Amino acid sequence: MFNRIPSIRPETPFTSIREIVKAVIILKRLCAFLLIVLVAACTGPASDAFRFGLAGAPANLDPRFATDATSARINRLLYDRLVDFNDTFEPVPALADWEQLSPTHYRFHLKTNEHPFHDGTMLTAHDVKATYDFILNADNASPHRASLTVINRIAVPNETSLDFFLHYPEPLFPGYLVIGIVPAHLIAANHPLHERPIGSGPFSFLARPDETRLHLLRIRDQRRFEFITVPDPTVRALKLMAGEIDMLQNDLPPELIGYLENDSRLKVLRTSGTNFSYLGFSFDDAVTRQAYVRRAIAHAINRREIIQYVLDGAARPAQSLLPPEHWAGAQDLDPITYDPEKARTLLHQAGYSRDDPVRIVYKTSSDPFRIRLATILQHQLKSVGIDVDLRSYDWGTFYGDIKAGRFQMYSLAWVGIHTPDIFDYVFHSRSIPPNGANRGRFRSTQADAFIDRARAAPNLETKQESYLQLQHHLADALPYVPLWYEDHIFIARREIEGFTMARDGNYDGLTHVRRSPPDAL
């Protein structure tokens, strides 16, 4: 046995060619193994389809249960509904037109069967009845039941007609029938529509490989559509720039929209929206219940500047919960002017001074953009002598506090408002949570009277009159300080054409979207 002769090579690792070759071979084997594992694990590449970017995945594809905005928009593509809304938010026939036979009796006539269900069966009045009966059955715990409790019973005289009998007269009733119709035989069979939806809409369900991807087929031309969930707005924008998605709508911060507008490969479409942003106040609080204080806040906020510089012009100032183009919206409300001097005077009249300023706790969600807006409002209010203590919370905590009335001032937005009975729900003294959304505990006998009068009105004209009076009263009382209606923004690759935007932000425009040939660009 001999001792090994000490090496005369330099004392550094990996110096000989042989060692390097050995190391490379080991590395190659490792990489080959990895490749096999990863190829086996990964799914295939994307197909040539229209790809639509979403900020959040639709939670439920069964219209009887869906409540989130994304599900509602996707479900409109999958399912037809009896009634829809026009640009002034008046109910218009969709699957059916109607006649009012008595104040509590509506007869709906289904249009000729242009829309069979995607499983081949025809949509009849029995399917409509089965859908609404299911929702009205308390055992099924549908979240839409509350809005339909006006229905006493439903009868089907024949395959294409059905009668709705109401508990009390409700001229707004047709506007309530906007839930997608599902096949009666699938309801009976307890078919999992949330997983495998079958409707009669212009798109049919193809697959949902995972929660982040949904594949639909446009029936008209058999074009495939992919809805891809990309929660991060920056990544969603980058995906659009890279051509991995073809289009998206909303949910982008304004600075990102401005950035994308400068990209020649993209185009940006805007339309006025109806999502109403506001500041809410507690009427149980000694400070914010004072009309002077609320009005001072209203005059201290420079809404035009915020819209121009923070929202990049993608909003319009709001005066009321309903936009002026709504059939019940007020068009003659005096705009709230930016007048810091007036705000200071009002605060002085309320007994506050520079030495004894108003101190208000302002609650908002933890969304970065909402916090930024809140910081700007805090700064503007500070300039007139209102000290704002800004607090942001995660959504559950924030929303819980607002419903429980644990706030002085907060900001939120109402989304997807179609019918004016929202006023009852938001401002009537009987609608204090848990019975409604009168979160500020606003109690006004005058407002209650206007709302009750509107509710009892036998026709839309009388209702409209009461709602207009109510909106003037609310503009004086200021239970909310209206801020703005945010626009809807649609951004697409330049070759995408034919998308028409809706005021409520729905995706119906996908029905006509097309890709222009390369030489047309």
Next chain:
Amino acid sequence: MFIRFLISRVLTALAVVFGVVCLVFFLLHLVPGDPVEVMLGESARPADRAALQQALGLDLPLHVQFGHYLANLSQFDLGTSFYSKRPIRDLLLERLPATVELGMAALLVALLLAIPLGILAAVKKETAWDIGATGVALFGVSIPNFWMGPMLILVGALWLGWFPVSGREGIASLVLPALTLGTALAAILSRMIRSALLEVLNEDFMRTARGKGLAERTVILRHGLRNALLPVITLVGLQLGALLSGAVITETVFSWPGIGSLVVEAIHRRDYPVVQATVLCISVSYVALNVLTDLAYARIDPRVRLGSRP
């Protein structure tokens, strides 16, 4: 002796998992926000709210709900999502492969970067190589994933066009999230390897190895690194647990459909059964990896079995 050690570790692990189950169940019910409110909105009438609470079993006293939960759990029934109405088992099975895939790829990236960097920094101590390796490690640790991810997307996907921006479609889509997730881990591991290797480099057995005339590469890799890897194994085990429990930020940035994004969505929706099941899954994987790490440690270092960890 080893069997006793094994049994004791497994029993401890089961106790930890049970503790986590209890903690998550009760804490989740203390968090503000009610799933019924989230599902029905404020427009719901009290009667509808009560009906849904009954349908979801939320009207029962908390201890009864907990009893039902444990009974179902004992039959491996994780329940159904309040929101999507889908069985949670299906949701987890759908998401787990993506998380495992990303976790393993990130670990590989970390090891491929950390081992050469750590060795280089130790062998070339206090030279430009060491400073460079330290700088790289500091860079990796300091940069948050929410910034690193978009930067990698910008370069790798937009400028170079080599990889997709996000999503889980094809092998190329794994590269950027694995790099994002792996870089920070690589930084920690490389520092650990450096310090552990420096400790053993001047040990007697290293001098003996050199004295035997072994090549420096063999001395370092076979004798030095092998002994220096003991603390690194523990760290890798713990970090693997973290990787498999879902990297929430990385998964969100890259729209990676894994466990992390599932639990975040469920928390926002107050989808109690999904949160409970996901946290259970995470804690089981954590605890299992800890046990495996301990066992590996015990295999490598017999002193551990006697309860005297070095």
